[in-house]
Amino acid sequence: MSDNTLRDQIQTAIDENDVILFMKGTPDQPMCGFSARTVAILQSVGRPFAAVNILPDPRIRQELSAVSDWPTIPQLFIDGEFVGGCDIVTEMYESGELQHALGVEDAAPAEAAPESQSPEAAPLTIENRL
Amino acid sequence: MSASGAAATPDELKERIEAGIPGATAEVTGDGHHFNAVVRAPAFKGLSRIAQHRLVYDVFGAEVGDRIHALSIQTKTEIIA
Numbered sequence: 001m002s003d004n005t006l007r008d009q010i011q012t013a014i015d016e017n018d019v020i021l022f023m024k025g026t027p028d029q030p031m032c033g034f035s036a037r038t039v040a041i042l043q044s045v046g047r048p049f050a051a052v053n054i055l056p057d058p059r060i061r062q063e064l065s066a067v068s069d070w071p072t073i074p075q076l077f078i079d080g081e082f083v084g085g086c087d088i089v090t091e092m093y094e095s096g097e098l099q100h101a102l103g104v105e106d107a108a109p110a111e112a113a114p115e116s117q118s119p120e121a122a123p124l125t126i127e128n129r130l
Numbered sequence: 131m132s133a134s135g136a137a138a139t140p141d142e143l144k145e146r147i148e149a150g151i152p153g154a155t156a157e158v159t160g161d162g163h164h165f166n167a168v169v170r171a172p173a174f175k176g177l178s179r180i181a182q183h184r185l186v187y188d189v190f191g192a193e194v195g196d197r198i199h200a201l202s203i204q205t206k207t208e209i210i211a
Contacts, residue, residue, distance in 0.1 A: 069184065071192075073195075084183070087204065091204070092179075
């Protein structure tokens with residue numbers, strides 16, 4: 001598989017999923033604190049999201065960063081647009097912008113601890129999606 | 131100017147951010163691998179959050195994720211005199 005094909009597949013995954021998070025590990029088993037925090041925020045907002053684990057193949061991260069012009073992981077995309085990493089997602093969650101972007105701003109505030117919830121959507125894997 | 135082989139330090143990151151972004155002041159904490167930077171700069175005004183953070187990441191290029199394992203950023207436009 002050429003790297004350009006991989007880049008196309010990443011772009012397709014971004015285009016085909018309203019909310020998609022590229023992360024280290026999976027929502028069930030994040031492998032990095034920043035990915036874990038971003039997953040917890042998305043789960044507390046309650047909007048299902050797709051997730052791609054970038055760890056199995058280092059080229060995924062290379063190509064993703066080429067698409068987004070962003071050096072770090074995690075990376076969140078909403079409606080095909082790059083939104084940011086953990087810091088920006090956290091700021092947007094605290095200000096309510098994230099809930100607005102996800103169309104759930106009228107939802108009741110989440111009361112359960114984010115980490116106690118299970119993900120709404122099964123994580124996408126490189127094997128079945130990219 | 132920075133030593134590319136040596137471990138990164140909060141002081142090095144602060145100096146490079148302040149040298150790389152006009153008018154910026156930075157407060158950087160970290161343990162040599164994971165860093166947190168609060169950066170204030172008039173250059174951020176009118177830019178999206180993503181663009182503001184890119185300006186900071188651009189100071190370090192490919193070192194982010196490598197020599198600088200993780201860099202958390204908070205950007206602010208107001209300047210503290």
